[in-house]
Amino acid sequence: MNLIKNDFIDIKKLDDIIKKFDYADPKLTRSYFLYMLAHQKIIGKIESYLSRFEVTSTQVSILLLLFVNKNKVLTPGSISKKLGLSNPTISNVIKTLNKKQFLKKEVSPKDRRYCNISITPAGLDFLDRVMSEYYLIYEKLLKDFSDEELENLDQNSLKIFYNLDFL
Numbered sequence: 001m002n003l004i005k006n007d008f009i010d011i012k013k014l015d016d017i018i019k020k021f022d023y024a025d026p027k028l029t030r031s032y033f034l035y036m037l038a039h040q041k042i043i044g045k046i047e048s049y050l051s052r053f054e055v056t057s058t059q060v061s062i063l064l065l066l067f068v069n070k071n072k073v074l075t076p077g078s079i080s081k082k083l084g085l086s087n088p089t090i091s092n093v094i095k096t097l098n099k100k101q102f103l104k105k106e107v108s109p110k111d112r113r114y115c116n117i118s119i120t121p122a123g124l125d126f127l128d129r130v131m132s133e134y135y136l137i138y139e140k141l142l143k144d145f146s147d148e149e150l151e152n153l154d155q156n157s158l159k160i161f162y163n164l165d166f167l
Contacts, residue, residue, distance in 0.1 A: 009037060042141070049137055053130055058085065058093050060134075063102060063127055066119035074117050075108070084164055102126055 018029045046057050061083055066074060080090040094117060097103045102123035108114040119127075142150065 009034070045137065049134070050130070053126075055126075055130075056093075058083075058089070059097055059102075060127075060130065062090075062093055062097060063119060063123050066103060066117065067124065067127060070119065073108075075114050076117065077114075079117065097123070100126075 014030065014033060015026070018024070018026050018033070021029055043057060050057060050060060062079060065079060065082060076087065076090050076094055079085075079094075080087050083090070094103065094105065098105055100122075101120055104118050104120050105115045106118070108116050142153075145153065
């Protein structure tokens with residue numbers, strides 16, 4: 001598969017644009033622009049899929065975060081920090097998920113100024129329903145990757161996730 005020849009992205013034109021940024025590393029800029037375009041397309045496909053369930057990718061991300069941190073206390077602030085989203089955005093999403101009974105907000109027994117957020121059984125059931133079909137999407141997305149490429153994708157994604165904390 002020739003990835004450089006792509007009907008949707010004219011790599012030569014992309015490289016021409018990048019040359020205008022003479023202060024930037026061309027390889028780094030090209031990688032970032034390609035990542036950004038792929039990310040936008042992925043989010044668009046995922047949002048389209050999730051709209052059938054009347055949820056957004058941010059809502060699913062929060063539910064997944066709560067699921068993988070089931071034994072940890074998470075607050076709106078810690079969720080905001082982990083996902084890199086603003087506190088008002090997180091507050092609105094938490095309100096929506098709370099109305100759907102997918103998560104529970106409880107006043108912290110240690111400090112009443114804070115609330116603890118946890119996933120509910122309804123939230124777990126919802127994730128089970130959504131993730132079985134969701135799997136088919138990311139299976140198609142990643143089907144042409146070798147095990148080594150998947151491992152590299154994991155490592156590179158974790159590097160990007162880590163580096164985002166320093167922006």
